[in-house]
Each structure stands twice: as structure tokens, then as C-alpha cells.
Amino acid sequence: MNSVVKVKGMSCQHCVIAVKKTLSSLEGVQDVSVNLEKAEATLTHDGPVDMKEVRERIEKAGYEVG
Numbered sequence: 001m002n003s004v005v006k007v008k009g010m011s012c013q014h015c016v017i018a019v020k021k022t023l024s025s026l027e028g029v030q031d032v033s034v035n036l037e038k039a040e041a042t043l044t045h046d047g048p049v050d051m052k053e054v055r056e057r058i059e060k061a062g063y064e065v066g
């Protein structure tokens with residue numbers, strides 16, 4: 001299944017890579033794609049993903065969810 005998360009504050013490909021990297025290592029996440037124009041990260045996972053952890057990681061990387 002896919003979950004889409006809005007990520008605010010990304011401005012370039014480095015931001016995309018940073019978000020992708022931090023979310024890719026989350027437990028249960030198979031794939032992450034980040035769309036800079038849409039300001040979205042799409043997580044591919046087969047089980048539940050801890051959305052609180054997703055938020056925390058995004059914030060820790062310097063961006064904002066919402």
C-alpha cells in the first residue's frame with residue numbers, strides 16, 4: 001500500500017534526497033518517492049507504518065509535515 005505525506009520546506013534535489021533517505025530506513029518501508037513540485041513523499045509499505053515516526057524524521061531533517 002502507499003501513504004502520501006505532505007512535506008513542506010523542500011527546495012531542491014538535495015532536500016528530496018534527504019527526505020528520501022531518512023524515510024527509506026523506516027521499518028516496514030519498501031520504497032520512498034519524493035515529488036518536489038507537489039511537496040509530497042509517497043511511502044510504499046506492506047504493513048503499518050508509524051506515522052509519528054515519519055513526522056519526527058521529516059522534522060529532524062529540517063522540514064515540516066502538513
Ligand SMILES: [Cu+2]
Nearest residue numbers: 011012014015
Ligand atoms: Cu534542498
